[in-house]
Amino acid sequence: MSLSVDIWEKIAQGDKGAYEELYFFLFRKFFDYGKKITDDEALIEDAAQEALITLWRKRNELHTIQYPKTYFYTTFRYSLYDRLRKQNKLVAIKSEDDRQDNTTEESFFRKDHEKHLSNSLQAAFESLTERQREAIHLRFYEELPYEEVASIMGITQKATYKIVARALLQLKGLLRIFLIGLSHIQLLK
Amino acid sequence: MMHTIDDYKSFECGDFITDEWFQDWLISPDAEKDKFWNDFLNKYPERKYVLEDAVTIIREVRSRNPEWPDEKVIRTSFQRAMTVIEQEENEKVIPMSTHRSRRWWVAASVVVLLGLSAYFLISKFSSDDKLIADSKTKEKVQTDIAPGGNKAILTLADGTKIILDSANNGAITRQGNITVIKLNDGQIAYNSETGNLKPETHTPQSTTYNTISTPRGGQYQLVLADGSKVWLNAASSLTYPTAFMGNERKVTLTGEGYFEVAHDASKPFFVSTGKMDIRVLGTHFNVNAYGDDGTFKTTLLEGKVNVSAGSQSAVLQPGEQARISGNSMEIRKDVNTEEVISWKNGLFYFDNADIEVVMGQLARWYDVDVEYEGSIPKRRFAGEIQKSLTLSQVMKLLSQNKINFEIQGKKLIVKP
Structure with a gap:
């Protein structure tokens, strides 16, 4: 799925059809991104809507924004975190890992148990912190350079490298376990 | 930045996957990058397996399906x-x-x-x-169903019932030489005119007992004759003397209450529930005797208490919790006391709570009956919710965790 080449230009001219196309495109992207941060879908949807309305309001300034995509990812992220701070927090245990450093082992076990994870990659991702998931998402799914990942997350490029590297090494370890586990099962068959 | 293939000759798998240039190749390959890595393998063929391993991992990481909304x-x-x-x-x-x-x-x-x-x-x-x-x-x-509020019924010794959310402020009744006062903030206090006299120096009179009970959807705070404060959670009751005579202070609790007992070393304070008894001198503690999950809990915030159940007893230190279930008593250390008394501060607070505990609290606060339909996934919850939300707002928070609800009149049906 890709966007028309001149979509930003059309929107700047007030083309609502182009806006609709971008709305659908970015809403999916924001949703996918938001899901790496929280499970609260209603909150993600509200934040996505707000970012997209802002986009329309700023259509006259679009030409001054160097990376529009990055710019609106930042808007979306800010809106989502703002809402998360304000709302009542009730989350399934799995997103608590950041705050429960001392019980990592226990909570990892719980998480595994809760979700009945069939997919090992999913399981590996669940073990990452929210920030790690977020950085990995922006780098490997949104395919952004480190510079833009850093700018969206509001941290330095150096910190971004660090977060991504740690997350990858952790995923590598977990994926290894999975691959070994698989070959073991195949041998048994 | 210039890259040469020699830079990578001693790279291990972990070095490759965290390398920006290597990632760039897999994220946005082009002929130039392909050539670079082909050259690398031609020069260092022994690194082939390491490189393949790294490629597999990055591909795996990138292979996840996007999560898109409807x-x-x-x-x-x-x-x-x-x-x-x-x-x-x-x-x-x-x-x-x-x-x-x-x-x-x-x-x-x-x-x-x-x-x-x-x-x-x-x-x-x-x-x-x-x-x-x-x-x-x-x-x-x-x-929608509105949250609960300050509501309770006071039952006097003679059986008279006074509804406390509608009674006027000030002295609401007199029993002997004890005046029951409803304070501005809705709580009630007992004022003894002989409060300063030692029991043996004035005419002995029989102890009269009052009971305060909160309905579902109600909570209440009261001050006992000795100055001790008690917060009662929903669907709970406290029976207590209007004045404390003799050598001890004794009250009976059902449901949940938080106590700030006024210090009086000469008169220990007893809380009894069906399952456990607590003896204190002066201290802050919470007693949960709802038994939603079959467990009765006493949690100490300050001072010292002695908890007994059946033949067992234990002395708690601040931050400790005695949990009685069946015939066994377990002591937990370093309990999150903020969580335990969150109910009195306007919050539901859950930490690794199962659905029965969550629903038990909601049923009492919103005055609904909970029914389960089908097999509910075994999930545990952590987090906090303001008790001022309406039931449907709370349901919405919960349904984000893949549990569905339906409100039918006063019935809340939980579905998988």
């Missing part, structure tokens, strides 16, 4: 956005940039959608952050 969800959101945008354009209103006004605009879109009075909704929603985010559940407003 088409319907986007359509609805887009229509709402267009309503906001068109309204702005029609009214030629310059969009305001403060956060507050943004909320107003979202609220405005809801107004149009529901065809309700704009004035009503805007004045209602702009005062409440929460409701804006809840735009999806607005349609259900009619069937």
